[in-house]
Structure formats: structure tokens, C-alpha cells
Amino acid sequence: MMPKQKRDLLLLIIILAFAGLIYLVAWSGAPYIVQDSHDYIRVAVDLQDGRPEELHDRTPGYPLLLLLTNSVSTSEPSRALFWVQLLLHLVSVFLLTLFLNRISVSRVLIAAFLLLSLIPPNVVRTAYVLTETLTEFLLVVGAVLVYFGLEKGISKIRSLLLLISGVAFGLSALVRPTYQLLFIVICGLLLILLLSSRTEKRKWLFAIVSTFTLSTIIIGGYFGYNSKNFNFSGLTPLSGFNLSTRTVRVIERLPDEYEEIREVLIENRDNDLIARDSSHTGVMYIWQTIPELVEITGLEKPELSHYMLRLNLLLIQKAPLEYLVEVTRAMSTYWFPSSTELSNFDSRLLQLFWTIIHFTVIQSFFIIVFLLLGFALLMRFLPLELRKKLIPTFAANNSLFPLAFLLPLLIVVYTMLISTLMEVGNPRYRTPTDLFVFCFLILGVHFIIQFKNQAGVVKL
Numbered sequence: 001m002m003p004k005q006k007r008d009l010l011l012l013i014i015i016l017a018f019a020g021l022i023y024l025v026a027w028s029g030a031p032y033i034v035q036d037s038h039d040y041i042r043v044a045v046d047l048q049d050g051r052p053e054e055l056h057d058r059t060p061g062y063p064l065l066l067l068l069t070n071s072v073s074t075s076e077p078s079r080a081l082f083w084v085q086l087l088l089h090l091v092s093v094f095l096l097t098l099f100l101n102r103i104s105v106s107r108v109l110i111a112a113f114l115l116l117s118l119i120p121p122n123v124v125r126t127a128y129v130l131t132e133t134l135t136e137f138l139l140v141v142g143a144v145l146v147y148f149g150l151e152k153g154i155s156k157i158r159s160l161l162l163l164i165s166g167v168a169f170g171l172s173a174l175v176r177p178t179y180q181l182l183f184i185v186i187c188g189l190l191l192i193l194l195l196s197s198r199t200e201k202r203k204w205l206f207a208i209v210s211t212f213t214l215s216t217i218i219i220g221g222y223f224g225y226n227s228k229n230f231n232f233s234g235l236t237p238l239s240g241f242n243l244s245t246r247t248v249r250v251i252e253r254l255p256d257e258y259e260e261i262r263e264v265l266i267e268n269r270d271n272d273l274i275a276r277d278s279s280h281t282g283v284m285y286i287w288q289t290i291p292e293l294v295e296i297t298g299l300e301k302p303e304l305s306h307y308m309l310r311l312n313l314l315l316i317q318k319a320p321l322e323y324l325v326e327v328t329r330a331m332s333t334y335w336f337p338s339s340t341e342l343s344n345f346d347s348r349l350l351q352l353f354w355t356i357i358h359f360t361v362i363q364s365f366f367i368i369v370f371l372l373l374g375f376a377l378l379m380r381f382l383p384l385e386l387r388k389k390l391i392p393t394f395a396a397n398n399s400l401f402p403l404a405f406l407l408p409l410l411i412v413v414y415t416m417l418i419s420t421l422m423e424v425g426n427p428r429y430r431t432p433t434d435l436f437v438f439c440f441l442i443l444g445v446h447f448i449i450q451f452k453n454q455a456g457v458v459k460l
Helices: 004-026 037-049 061-068 079-102 107-118 132-150 155-175 182-195 201-230 239-246 256-274 285-297 301-318 320-334 348-381 384-390 401-421 427-455
Strands: none
Touching (some): 061 079, 079 132, 079 427, 132 182, 132 401, 132 427, 155 201, 182 201, 256 285, 285 301, 301 320, 320 401
């Protein structure tokens, strides 16, 4: 008889392979070009000779994947890109499934995680020339290998896993600049857990140092390259313009010393509000305004980005509550479904079905978050002996239990905050972290079931 673990692993591989084959057949025309795809392809074309000739809006992480898959054509990207992106998603699901299995999550709950991870709305981003899938893969590799690297085991293997994790977090910023500060937040979490527990400090310190050092080298190296070659210190010259989406309703509050700029911004915003086929919110007005701003100010795009950043910070200072209103609106939009016509298979009924599943999952996720926060607060006020009895055995026996919960949640919350504090909160920005949402949800349900079973036999 085949050992149980080997049977489970083989079954998992078969399920993932079968799902992959279904999508290869169902989406025979993938990958598909969308509006943002052209920017990445333009960078890939520039990188063909080994180095960029100009400062681009997009970082080189995803364009390098386009080069590797020979997908630099705007008319017909290589089918290999879809194969690779689909494989990256399946590997991400595989790693998180191993992670859940390591924490002794039941087969039923793991099956629920697989189902959520493999339905069309949560796979569809693999079919587009966009950064979401590669970003998801790097985040999952970084998070899972941090956990595995901190487990008990052979020291050299643990160290290698932690080194790969640090590289993955650093590279995620070169694919999507949203994550350029994530490694600092993760190092902060590891440091807090190190100081608050009696874990093996040496390996935790190695995890912190390796994550910080390797990510700094990767991100700082690209900073330095841009500074040396293009006189721009940053990953992308878009930050100042992105923030303009948060100040769209308060442009009139710019002081008179910026009168010429203010009037140009107001005019373009108002035109965007009434433009046919626009969102009629004005939030994207800044992108059509850039050429005019370059002409008025005489600044090149990188310098203009810094200039707009200062203006937007001034507007936020003058109208902080209006800024918070925009952020709150973006947060609500952020959690909406991100399915497309491709995942809906041109069926409104199927779209409704995916939408019901999506909001059920998101609502359950928030319920679990608040329940666990309430549980954590309650534990602080209970006697130590009672706490020991109530905490489920799987959690009490696992020194990495807090990390298993907090790391996925941290990545989800970080992504939401950056995507809404600096940008419009498009649901597409959330999709690289959807697997972490499902993972946290499954972990939370597992914890509650175990807590209920244990609390039922505890004599108070």
C-alpha cells in the first residue's frame, strides 16, 4: 500500500494537472491583450538587447517573463505565456495546499480551498498579458518558504528556503511596485513574533536579516540603476500621478500660486467626467492630462511625477477627510468581483453564480477575521491555565501558529491599503492575494472547529 501522504500528494498533482488541461482547452485563444498589456510589451521590446534604453512606467519584472516566453508581439503573444502563467498559478495553489496540510487542516477544508482556487474567476488572470499571476506566484513562494524555513529541520535546507523567500519578496516589487515596502512589513512581523515568543531565535534572526538584505539588494539595485542612468530615484515614475486619483474632488483647493496648473487639472477632470464611455468619476483624468502638464511646466515625466506628488500631498493636507472618503470608496470597490467575460463564458447566469460565491467568501473572510481578533482579545483577559485549555492542540503544539495566521492576513491587508491609499482600488489589484484570502479563511474555519471541539470537553 502506498503511504497516505504519498497518495495525497499524487492526488493533489492529478487534480491540478486535470484543472490545467481543462483551462488549456477552454481558453484556447489565450493569452489575451488588454489595455495595460501594451506598456509591458513595450518594456520587453526595449529589454531585448539586455538593458533598457529609457525610463519606463512599468518595472522590468513582468516584461522579462514576456521575453522568456517570446511574447513581445502586440498582435499575437506566444501561447507559451499562457502555459507558464497557468503553471505558476497551479504551483501557487500546490504550495499553499502543502502549507495547509502541514498545519493538519482536514481533507474537506483543503478540498474547499482547492475548489475556490481553481474555479474560473480565480484562474482567469492567467489568460491575460498582465502581472497578476507572476505577482501571486512570487508572494506565495515568499510566504510559504518563510514558514517552511522556520520549521524544524535540516539547517542548510531551512537557510536555503529563507534565502529563496527573500529573493521572491524582492522580485515581487520589480513585477508590481506596490510591494516595494512589503519586505519591511514582513521583517517587522517576524521581529514582533521573535520578541513575543520563546522560539529558536537564531533561525528567526536569519529569516529577518536574509529577507531584509536580499530584498534591499534587489529593490535598491534597481533604484540605483534608475538613478545612475535616468536621474530618477524610484521604481516607477507613476507614484505622483497615481495619487492624483485620490484628490480628484478637491483640485480647486490648490493655492493661487498654482493657478495655471490648477485650471488645467480642473478642465481635464471635468472633461473626463462627461466623456462618453468613461467611468464618469473623473478619477482617471490625470493620464490624459500629462502631455499638457509637461508642456506647461517644462518638466520631464519623472520630475513631473515628483511635482504632482507634492501637489497631491498638499491637497490631502488641505482636505484630509475628503481623502479618507475617496480611500473608503476605493476599499469598497476593491472587494468586488474581478471576473471577466472569459471566466463568465458570456453567461449572465454564470456571472451571477460567481458573484454569489465571491461575496459569500469575502463576507466569511471578514467574519473570521473579526472572530479571531475577538478571540485574541478574550485570551488576554483569561487566566493562564484556562488559556492553555482553550487553545486548540494543533495551535498550542505549533510555535509557528501565529505566523501561519498573520502572514497571509498581513499580505492581504498591505495590498488593500497600498491599492486604496495610492490608487483607485480596482478589484484586479486584489487578485494576486486572493489565494491568501482563501488560505486564511480555511485556517480560520479549521481553528474555530478545533476550538469548539476542545472547548466542549474543557471543565471550567
